[in-house]
Amino acid sequence: MTGSEFDADTAIVAAGEGRYTGTITDRWSIGGVPNGGYVMAMALRALLDATGRPDPLGVTGHFVRPAEPGPAELRVELVRAGRSSSTAIVALSQNGSERLRVLGSATELDRLEGSDAEHGPPPPDLPPPEECLHGEGVLPDGSIAEIARRLDLRISPEHVGWARGAPTGRPEIAGWIRLVDGRPADSLLMPVVVDGFPPTVFELGFAGWVPTLELTVHLRRRPAGGWLRCAIRSTHVSRGLVDEDSAVWDSEGRLVAVARQLAMLPR
Amino acid sequence: MTGSEFDADTAIVAAGEGRYTGTITDRWSIGGVPNGGYVMAMALRALLDATGRPDPLGVTGHFVRPAEPGPAELRVELVRAGRSSSTAIVALSQNGSERLRVLGSATELDRLEGSDAEHGPPPPDLPPPEECLHGEGVLPDGSIAEIARRLDLRISPEHVGWARGAPTGRPEIAGWIRLVDGRPADSLLMPVVVDGFPPTVFELGFAGWVPTLELTVHLRRRPAGGWLRCAIRSTHVSRGLVDEDSAVWDSEGRLVAVARQLAMLPR
Numbered sequence A, B: 001m002t003g004s005e006f007d008a009d010t011a012i013v014a015a016g017e018g019r020y021t022g023t024i025t026d027r028w029s030i031g032g033v034p035n036g037g038y039v040m041a042m043a044l045r046a047l048l049d050a051t052g053r054p055d056p057l058g059v060t061g062h063f064v065r066p067a068e069p070g071p072a073e074l075r076v077e078l079v080r081a082g083r084s085s086s087t088a089i090v091a092l093s094q095n096g097s098e099r100l101r102v103l104g105s106a107t108e109l110d111r112l113e114g115s116d117a118e119h120g121p122p123p124p125d126l127p128p129p130e131e132c133l134h135g136e137g138v139l140p141d142g143s144i145a146e147i148a149r150r151l152d153l154r155i156s157p158e159h160v161g162w163a164r165g166a167p168t169g170r171p172e173i174a175g176w177i178r179l180v181d182g183r184p185a186d187s188l189l190m191p192v193v194v195d196g197f198p199p200t201v202f203e204l205g206f207a208g209w210v211p212t213l214e215l216t217v218h219l220r221r222r223p224a225g226g227w228l229r230c231a232i233r234s235t236h237v238s239r240g241l242v243d244e245d246s247a248v249w250d251s252e253g254r255l256v257a258v259a260r261q262l263a264m265l266p267r
Helices: A005-010 A036-051 A187-194 A200-204 B005-010 B036-051 B187-194 B200-204
Strands: A012-016 A019-024 A055-063 A070-081 A085-094 A097-107 A151-155 A172-179 A212-219 A228-233 A241-249 A255-264 B012-016 B019-024 B055-063 B070-081 B085-094 B097-107 B151-155 B172-179 B212-219 B228-233 B241-249 B255-264
Touching (some): A012 A036, A036 A070, A036 A212, A055 B097, A070 B097, A085 B097, A097 B055, A187 A212, A187 A241, A187 A255, A200 A241, B005 B036, B012 B036, B036 B085, B036 B187, B036 B212, B055 B187, B172 B200, B187 B212, B187 B228, B200 B241
Antiparallel strands (some): A055 A097, A151 A172, A212 A255, A241 A255, B012 B019, B055 B212, B070 B085, B151 B172, B172 B228
């Protein structure tokens, strides 16, 4: 144990035969609903334990019902144990009702070969964190989102038109992110990182809840310590659905993760 | 039955208790290996049958071992049956060894509400099909890929630098696609469409096999009949891995599907 709330709040206990138990806390909630990335991180702990691998590689979660603070049961089915990676399914349930199903692979990211920068954009050019907008997590009713007490979010001033009542019309957001308690980021934190920013479609004038149906995260390397930079963009908004594509770079400017979520537009 | 090879070659037979059988043919192969999108389409037939929904919505496949021509067994586990969509798992095995695991949701796309063009790019501007490069499917050994006899692929001349020995340095490809036998495209064909083009990284000078580890397809609507337009781009190439992002538009210019795959770079 590291003393970090993230580690404590995603901890699981093996209960035999691919089963685990955990407790979803209210410390990563927004408006009373636990953040999907946080719930997925708990499921990934079970995936890593059952496969005996240290890092997620390519993981997809379907959020079939909202999770809630309280006990959770996890069940893992191993799909394939390979030489360098393994694939498994995790079902996370509460009170006998399934909340999240994950299909994913796990590996040891430090053993991936190949250049860090074969091709791709550099990290976003951001003002220093102290010149960005502090994501204070104030909800429409004036309360503070619990997750905002744990995730230190600094949003580039370019991308907060909606917060000033003047959406930019560009469904993009970029900023710095780290845990408030100083725990270094690792591969397991990535679902929280990519699900921790406000929805991009706020910049199109949409307001309200943007529920995630599906989140896929592809890991590329373990992050170095310090601030992460995250750039999120929606490209296709149609038929009541929106994609959110994210990329995360570490403090040394190396790509750590690429993610996409499918979410529903507010009605 | 429609008389189309695609329908015949993805057909499944219910075998009770969420089980199905099918036969993977050699008609959708490249160099002897069945196209991943084709194998996934068979798995999606089982997902649709078991959920009683006509269309995939958000589906992810992990290709844990290459499939091969021959009998296949499919097993479906229902995760959640909702009001407007359902979620399920499909395992596709051959000779007792699992080849593909799918986690996905299904719905009736015609009932999705919301504008087609809330925000997003138009379909790619392509020369007419007859002025594009016909994807003849000639492999390095001079043989023809079987799938090329069934998928009519017309690639924009902008994106075939690699075929002329002069890769463009831009990992992008775009073109027209339809089935040779005239069967109209539907939502089930989309994994084949997005997995049917040559790899984008050929334009970075890579050559050889680019195995798909994971493919996620998000459907937005059923396509109108006629040619589909597809644009594919890789953004992040690092650590021996590449993402391939695709979007597919129908003959009326409406967005049909958005997809991403995680693949391995040739060594």
